[in-house]
Amino acid sequence: MRYFLYVRKSTDTEDKQVLSIEAQLAELRAIAKRDGLDVVEEFIEKRSAKTPGRPVFEEMMRRVEKGEAQGIVCWKIDRLSRNPVDSGRISWLLQEATIGKIITHERIYLPHDNVLLMSVEFGMANQYIRDLSVNVTRGLRQKARMGIYPSSAPLGYLNDPRTKTIVVDRKKAPTIRKAFEMYAKGKSRYEDIARFLFEKGIATGATRGWTKGGGKPLKREQIAFLLSNPFYIGRFRYAGEMYEGKHTPLVSRELFDRVQKVLRERSNKNRPPENNPQAYCGLLSCASCGCAITAEEKMKYQKNGNTHRYVYYRCTKKRGVCDGAYLREEKLDAELSDLLSRFHLPRHWAQEMERMAAQDAQEAEQSATISISALRAEIIALNGKIARLTDLFVEQDIERGEYLTRKRVLQDERRQLEEQVLKVEQNAAHWLEPLREWIKDASMLDEIAKSEDLSLKKSSLQKIFGSNLTLHAREARGTPKPHWFSLVGGKENPPKNSAVPILVDLRGVEPRPRPCHGRVLPLNYRPEQGPISTETSYQIFRARKPSLLELRERAGLKDSAGVQGSLSNHIFRLSAVRTKPLYNTRTLREIRML
Numbered sequence: 001m002r003y004f005l006y007v008r009k010s011t012d013t014e015d016k017q018v019l020s021i022e023a024q025l026a027e028l029r030a031i032a033k034r035d036g037l038d039v040v041e042e043f044i045e046k047r048s049a050k051t052p053g054r055p056v057f058e059e060m061m062r063r064v065e066k067g068e069a070q071g072i073v074c075w076k077i078d079r080l081s082r083n084p085v086d087s088g089r090i091s092w093l094l095q096e097a098t099i100g101k102i103i104t105h106e107r108i109y110l111p112h113d114n115v116l117l118m119s120v121e122f123g124m125a126n127q128y129i130r131d132l133s134v135n136v137t138r139g140l141r142q143k144a145r146m147g148i149y150p151s152s153a154p155l156g157y158l159n160d161p162r163t164k165t166i167v168v169d170r171k172k173a174p175t176i177r178k179a180f181e182m183y184a185k186g187k188s189r190y191e192d193i194a195r196f197l198f199e200k201g202i203a204t205g206a207t208r209g210w211t212k213g214g215g216k217p218l219k220r221e222q223i224a225f226l227l228s229n230p231f232y233i234g235r236f237r238y239a240g241e242m243y244e245g246k247h248t249p250l251v252s253r254e255l256f257d258r259v260q261k262v263l264r265e266r267s268n269k270n271r272p273p274e275n276n277p278q279a280y281c282g283l284l285s286c287a288s289c290g291c292a293i294t295a296e297e298k299m300k301y302q303k304n305g306n307t308h309r310y311v312y313y314r315c316t317k318k319r320g321v322c323d324g325a326y327l328r329e330e331k332l333d334a335e336l337s338d339l340l341s342r343f344h345l346p347r348h349w350a351q352e353m354e355r356m357a358a359q360d361a362q363e364a365e366q367s368a369t370i371s372i373s374a375l376r377a378e379i380i381a382l383n384g385k386i387a388r389l390t391d392l393f394v395e396q397d398i399e400r401g402e403y404l405t406r407k408r409v410l411q412d413e414r415r416q417l418e419e420q421v422l423k424v425e426q427n428a429a430h431w432l433e434p435l436r437e438w439i440k441d442a443s444m445l446d447e448i449a450k451s452e453d454l455s456l457k458k459s460s461l462q463k464i465f466g467s468n469l470t471l472h473a474r475e476a477r478g479t480p481k482p483h484w485f486s487l488v489g490g491k492e493n494p495p496k497n498s499a500v501p502i503l504v505d506l507r508g509v510e511p512r513p514r515p516c517h518g519r520v521l522p523l524n525y526r527p528e529q530g531p532i533s534t535e536t537s538y539q540i541f542r543a544r545k546p547s548l549l550e551l552r553e554r555a556g557l558k559d560s561a562g563v564q565g566s567l568s569n570h571i572f573r574l575s576a577v578r579t580k581p582l583y584n585t586r587t588l589r590e591i592r593m594l
């Protein structure tokens with residue numbers, strides 16, 4: 001007997017138990033091999049069986065009727081049909097013995113089988129589909145009434161398929177909340193918010209309904225939608241009605257209201273120009289009084305009818321009189337671009353750092369492996385204990401109650417160890433990602449500095465300086481974060497010998513006059529703190545790397561037999577070849593808090 005193999009994907013989404021096409025194929029081929037079936041062709045259908053008229057199915061049935069094969073292999077009988085027309089046809093061919101055998105993973109259907117049973121099975125498949133479409137609408141509305149948003153979760157939330165509810169996406173939720181906070185301040189534009197989200201890994205295509213393109217910053221409309229979506233304060237609109245949701249709100253009512261206020265002001269066509277923030281708003285503060293730097297749009301009308309638009313940046317003067325900076329956008333942009341390019345990481349440095357990181361990652365993996373094998377050994381020991389305990393119980397040396405109690409204790413212990421193994425596995429290289437990101441950021445700066453994308457420049461500057469950028473009379477200054485600082489230092493003042501000098505000074509040891517505390521970096525900065533090498537900025541980053549001891553502590557291992565070293569030891573060991581240690585204990589503590 002020759003067989004056709006028929007596979008259909010379930011496009012009826014609710015059909016959860018159904019296997020994917022590949023899985024079905026694999027199962028069916030296994031069945032065919034096991035039973036030694038002569039499969040002459042495999043048919044793969046991608047359409048639902050709800051309605052008659054599946055092209056592949058038709059083709060197969062035509063060839064069955066021609067007698068090319070006498071048997072069909074499929075996963076379940078409902079793969080073949082979910083509508084009365086096709087069901088009838090199959091039943092008839094089977095009764096007539098044109099089809100000699102239908103083999104599924106559950107059972108085999110033969111011509112002399114009870115016809116009634118088979119029609120019942122087909123009938124159920126058919127009814128199932130009919131019920132679905134009615135039930136779906138009813139179910140969704142019911143769900144909404146129960147406070148569960150019956151659709152795909154907005155950004156910052158996830159659909160939990162297990163409980164059929166919407167839960168907070170712990171990874172993205174803080175970012176969304178931050179976006180609301182940023183926007184509420186009234187200094188960010190949609191583009192800034194989109195850029196911010198993009199840098200945190202939220203891009204188009206990340207949510208359903210925005211599938212075009214993808215991998216780009218969200219569009220203005222998407223940001224507007226996000227910022228005005230009441231879902232984030234626990235309510236949602238469904239089928240024209242507002243419902244109180246059961247999900248956890250991401251932002252407070254108060255913050256949401258402030259955001260709505262800003263949105264309203266912005267959408268007001270008669271808004272004063274100040275309300276339309278320019279690209280660099282919210283980036284700088286005034287050096288003389290500490291107020292924010294804002295922008296102002298000015299139009300110049302010439303006699304010949306031409307108009308020119310200028311944007312000026314100036315102090316908001318919220319704290320009274322201030323004669324702080326006042327400069328054109330072009331000037332400021334040139335200034336900031338220049339500043340950015342100073343933090344550029346040259347290609348060959350980036351390569352070297354990547355290499356070092358890869359090596360470190362390997363080491364971290366090795367140390368994690370040591371911890372894990374220690375944990376595994378303990379798990380094996382526990383398994384032995386449990387087995388012995390069971391022996392005692394079987395021999396009736398201990399009471400059942402005692403046996404169960406002791407066994408539970410041992411099992412708990414084992415579960416904890418297993419969780420620790422998981423934790424160590426996850427933690428081993430967690431520092432690597434931010435490092436790689438930084439290398440990528442830093443090696444793009446040259447390009448960014450030359451570009452026209454002001455919001456990209458703004459976000460890069462914020463990465464380097466945080467909120468530490470101030471505008472002096474005509475120049476921007478700031479305190480870069482340590483790893484950025486050492487990068488610029490290393491570039492502009494290469495070490496004279498191989499000695500690696502101190503790279504971070506001691507913050508907060510003695511009071512320094514503002515604004516020159518710590519590592520203020522004016523535009524014409526030439527580091528006097530001493531030479532700083534490329535390796536140092538890398539080292540600052542790698543200091544985040546968990547040491548063996550930390551890994552073991554995290555894993556809850558008290559004995560450190562066979563494994564030595566702490567973070568400081570580790571770094572001292574690394575720097576042993578050099579003339580002096582990279583860090584003293586104090587800086588170490590600070591670096592670890594980075």
Ligand SMILES: [Zn+2]
Pocket residue numbers: 286287288289290291315316317322323324
């Ligand atoms: Zn000022």
